[in-house]
Amino acid sequence: MTVEKRNTKDELGKAISDRLVAEIVAAQSDRGVAHVVLTGGSMGGLSLQSLPDATGVDWSSVHFWWGDERFVPAGSPDRNDMEADQSALSALPVPAENIHRVAGPDEVADAEAAAAAYSAAIRAPKPGDGVFDVVMLGMGPDGHVASLFPHHPAQRTENAIAIPVHDSPKPPPDRVSLTFECLNRSRQVWLLVAGAEKADSVAAAHAPDADRWDVPAAGVHGQHDTIWWLDDAAAAKLPDGAPDH
Numbered sequence: 255m256t257v258e259k260r261n262t263k264d265e266l267g268k269a270i271s272d273r274l275v276a277e278i279v280a281a282q283s284d285r286g287v288a289h290v291v292l293t294g295g296s297m298g299g300l301s302l303q304s305l306p307d308a309t310g311v312d313w314s315s316v317h318f319w320w321g322d323e324r325f326v327p328a329g330s331p332d333r334n335d336m337e338a339d340q341s342a343l344s345a346l347p348v349p350a351e352n353i354h355r356v357a358g359p360d361e362v363a364d365a366e367a368a369a370a371a372y373s374a375a376i377r378a379p380k381p382g383d384g385v386f387d388v389v390m391l392g393m394g395p396d397g398h399v400a401s402l403f404p405h406h407p408a409q410r411t412e413n414a415i416a417i418p419v420h421d422s423p424k425p426p427p428d429r430v431s432l433t434f435e436c437l438n439r440s441r442q443v444w445l446l447v448a449g450a451e452k453a454d455s456v457a458a459a460h461a462p463d464a465d466r467w468d469v470p471a472a473g474v475h476g477q478h479d480t481i482w483w484l485d486d487a488a489a490a491k492l493p494d495g496a497p498d499h
């Protein structure tokens with residue numbers, strides 16, 4: 255596990271997006287393809303800011319996915335994919351079939367059907383080995399990641415890739431989320447966290463006895479690396495204030 259700390263949220267966003275470009279280039283050099291999982295929230299857009307000007311990326315071999323999606327229609331400003339579309343994806347020559355969105359109620363009957371279709375898309379044979387190279391996850395003040403919320407029963411679903419989530423404590427109530435099982439097969443998992451309102455959950459997730467039932471962010475790990483990208487405010491309650499692991 256690594257902590258990457260920057261003074262401000264803007265500096266953090268720039269550092270994340272520069273590193274994302276480097277990881278896409280590295281994945282393409284190793285396997286010819288890169289699979290990247292995007293996040294919603296305010297860090298979602300900031301994390302993509304360097305992509306439109308990046309050099310050395312073969313955009314025809316980049317696949318974008320989402321860690322979770324709100325079960326609302328395509329094009330709704332409430333969808334997590336809107337932020338990515340507006341901040342970067344619309345400016346990139348990525349083939350439409352490489353942008354793997356979660357279906358909304360305009361396409362399928364319910365979040366169960368959306369989760370099943372998304373699971374099938376993830377399972378389908380694809381270039382590379384189908385393992386996500388980089389998963390980016392924002393974290394809510396309550397410690398939730400994707401749509402895995404503290405003390406919410408959906409969090410405990412086993413043997414699944416993507417799951418429907420109902421009665422989300424944060425609106426909208428119906429969502430689709432990747433599971434811990436799926437997220438934790440990824441090469442790298444990045445937690446993108448800025449702001450003083452996140453400091454308690456950041457500290458709780460780093461406690462030695464942290465339990466993902468209480469703090470879901472404590473339960474996500476990459477196979478190769480787990481990086482906590484923090485601004486000063488979010489890192490303020492970590493034991494030494496400026497941790498390095």
Ligand SMILES: O=C(O)[C@H](O)[C@@H](O)[C@H](O)[C@H](O)COP(=O)(O)O
Pocket residue numbers: 293294295296297298322324334391392393394395399400424425446
């Ligand atoms: O699905 C959602 O309701 C949001 O996307 C949410 O999960 C968000 O990612 C986090 O709350 C972090 O958001 P910020 O990065 O804006 O703090």
